[in-house]
Amino acid sequence: MTARSALGTWTFEPLPVDGTTPLGDATLVQLHAWVTAPRSVFWQMQGATTEDVRAEHATIAADPCHHAWLGHLDGRPLVLAETYDPRERVLAGHWDAEAGDVGMHLLVAPPEPGAPPVPGLTSTAVAAVVRLALAQPGARRVVVEPDEQNTAVRAKNRAAGFVEHGLLALPGKTAVLSTCTREAFERSELGGLVR
Template identity: 50%
Template sequence: MTAPVFTRTDPALGEFALRPVDPAADAALLHSWVTHPKAVFWLMQDYDRAAVEKEFARIDADPFHDAFLGLHNGTPAFLMERYDPAHRELVGVHTAEPGDVGMHFLCAPTGTPVHGFTRAVITTVMEMLFADPANRRVVVEPDARNTGVHALNKAVGFEVRRTVSLPSKEAYLSTCTRDQFLATRGDHR
């Protein structure tokens, strides 16, 4: 497997790391996640394993889109996508500024939720994105019906800018600057 490209330690939950998705090797695992009922907003409910592999191979080949498998203490536990909003997802509905980076994330379905885990995942994702000094603002476009992610986004500093119509959904275009993210952590570097 590919080595992690980013690692952080959460004082309460341990190590979180991200490595690039291997479309072929990770397809079965990702299929089980993106077709789960809790992943309905990923719009892959009817995909078979081959379709999931094809989708992540397409992302892997795209110079404006990346996918990462998130590990918690070495075990696959979440998925993150990074994209350039000037070229993907928001073209025509958002004028990307220099330093904008888009993001999606998904926690693996579990029968035994861990308190604070999803917050630790989004914190890891945001820290990875802001570890690149070129990234000045994270842009997301969650489905307007996804109330759980809206609360989580707000908790890490996102502000809803407006509702936008995308081909597959009505979405809340939201942004979070580095300073907004750091302010939610009491970390004003």
């Protein structure tokens, strides 16, 4: 998927993870740094090794109901995203998802040491990943389940049109189940950031 924003062009490609694809050591090291950074604590991979990260994404790559994506802004990798079928993964057995629901996870890369923050980057990244989720075949609604303590992500989700439906006990966290229709996203504060 490709989308344009005031910050540049976003492109998303499936994350290649096995030994026969060009994940490469540099990308693996980069992903490892992203998911183990202190600000990424809600990804529950603190203390993971690079092999743990490779194994996690190899499992996702082999799963027809779960997909990992690497998002680039003007060619620079900045986002790790996941889409999944909530009837089969993550929420299965915890919440009754409907046909057309697409689960979404998003991680924006931590800033490089000494680099100034890019105003609007996180908001634009959220908008781009919601568009990616809505571009999945049959998508009608996007579902997220952030940790209840992750107030920054919850605020971004609400700005993207997500409605919070209450708390849900999931392995390792108490989540806030939230959904967003295509129409709610288009009307939202973030809906016009990426086309």
